[in-house]
Amino acid sequence: MSTVEHIGDPGIERLFVIVGTDYHRFDRLVWWIDEWLEGDPGVGSVLVQHGTSGPSERADSIIDYLRRSELAQEFRDASVVVCQGGPATILQCRANGIVPIVVPREERFDEHVNDHQVDFCERLAGHGDIDLARTKDELFRLLDESVGRGGSRIATDDGHAAIAISNFEDQMVELLGERARSLPADLAEVVPLHASPKPVPVLYVGSVPRSGSTIISDLINEHPHVINIGELVHMWERGLIENNLCGCGEPFSECPFWSEVGERAFGGWSHLSGERMHTLQRRVDRTRFIPALVKPNLSRSVGTSIVQYGSVLTRILRAALEVGDAPVIVDTSKHVSTALLLHQLPEIDLRVLHLVRDPRGVAHSWTKAVKRPEVRGEDRDMDTLHPGRIGLRWLWFNWAFQNMDRLGVRSVTIRYEDFVADPTGTLNDIFAFAGVDELASDLLDGDSPLILGEGHSVAGNPRRLDRKPVKIRADEAWRGDLDPKMRDLVTRVTRPMLGRYRYPKDL
Template sequence: MVRVLFLGGLGRSGTTLMERLLGQLPGVCPLGEVVHLWQRDLRHDERCGCGDRFSECGFWQKVGVEAFGGWENIDPDRLSTLAASTERTRHIPRLAFGPKPKGLAEYSGYYSKVYRAAAAVSGAQVVVDSSKHSALAYCLRHIEDIDLRVIHVVRDSRGVAYSWTKKVPRPESDTDEQMTRYTPARSALLWNGHNASFSLLGRLGVKVRRVRYEELLTDPKATLRSLARFAGLEESATELSFLRAEGEGYVADLGPGHSAAGNPMRFTIGSVPLRRDEAWRRSLPVRQRRIVGALTAPLLASYGYPLAGRTA
């Protein structure tokens, strides 16, 4: 049985940084956002986190052979059809309480094969999927041959809302394509929905550990040691030699990885300062900040975020 760490939450909450840090631990194989593998990689042959095209990445080609006898045996159109009928937010009530959507077993089976193949190819104890989608996590809970553990990554909703307004290019694309953008009100509603879904997932018996982005940046060593224990890694995995104190914070020395899709940070190699991104405090208009705060106030309070003043 392969152990899977699923990083969940709304995008722009720090999941890519979390994955990159976890990926430096011995025995951990980060896979990126596997949910996008079928279209962005198989169909469009975008670049892996290592810099190579998916079709030229030795790691992913070995995974394809191990899992399916080669990626040519996978039909991306079939995956799109299955995703539409199973892995959507509107299907979460059925995924949680039944009856299960038709095609769930087939759709989830593709992920199971990828996880098991990646563990076999890498020799890792744990594989990390940073897909984030709450509906996918609900699909994965029905797979019997994986040990699913979810890290629910939360960030202050106002910081998330501001991040979704920014123009961020997708460097893996051959065009001038940019990442999706949302209005602050739209991102606030998505923030509520995704985070509430992960809270419910924990009550359904899935192992869920909530981590705040701000805590990760304040004390990355303590956070990663706690998550290594949650993942069931050996004690030697918590040496954390890739993290070093510098000034009032930390710097992480990141090596290359094979993230199939995700935030552009997956291409970053070398020394990365770990600092809170709180540009929203000066750049998100006050009116928009208040709207987001009002829409997300109940969950903000439950996660320990003050509605005014500095983030804890």
């Protein structure tokens, strides 16, 4: 934590954040706290009790649950408390002379079974018993005021809060029976009830980009029980920040599918900062963090960021599954690190479709200038890369995806050339692997060109925006067009693994 203090502000010694022990997650509060702390607001130290929510990555200390004795000590030491709208916590704060800043859990974010915390907190706030924050801005303002004041508002007990809390308990007893009376009081030692939601099945396309993944994932998207969301890895930059075009042709912010996903996952994308998520992503989803992704307990800071970032991804994927009303999601991110990250997430049921194409074909595709029509308001091309670098990338990606089953990742390897030779058979193999009906012959319908339906891929190859009829045919242009010197270079670089995928070592 930074010791920088705002000039003129006394700052606060110790901030204590409590999400409580309910089994529902309350990630929203932890994210907001982290975002506020990122502005170096002048706080000595921070403890976050996070329960089942993803832990804070900006706090000095985090703990899932506190024993009652530890909790009492923390209340005595705290200068400011931010908590959920649980009666016992609020009462304890006030008993320690603290007017807590309270963010109530809300049903619409799946943070509680109903909105009793909201009703209850609004009543308390009406009497000045708590400082209520329903939005991020309100929370930030109340925290900034605490920094300016040097601590929380001081609770002078006129007995009102205690009465309100006892009334609240009576209402809960009416609702839930006598059991409810002991629940809030046992706050610190209740054994959390872990919800075990159904895992989200994700079919992840892993390959060197431009190995034919766009056409294959578009075809998979034609299956009525599958929804292709494109390259989730580029969601922040190209979706939230740059507002590029979705696969349906609408800008990200106006796409009905993604708007609904944002609403379900976070109560709207405005609750999430694209820049902050992009920063968080760069802390975990990168090739250099692969050792930590394989063994997250190696590094506490990376481990914490993985949990926090992972909970955001999980929410998005679960919401996409619900909005798309399909039992399987396709993510075409392709990166090795993203696959490993998804594999770490307990609520994701990951299957990797490892796609391989002749590296000389891939290299040729990377030398061509291709426009990116999804970028609005400016002319931008897809990246190009030197064939030698593509060769190295080909080796590394295929080695990594080939060995992922050693980490317990379910995967299948498909050659692009086999798909082109037998689209129906290959697609059915993919469907079977994904656990959906093998409908390829219905979808492909003989030799006639295929008109692809609308999709909502958030980012990816510009071809996904094209609604022209497609005919599946081998892209063999590289054989004539790739500079022979470059072709030989790629062959030399990739030679150790060419035989494994039945590609010729001499051309």
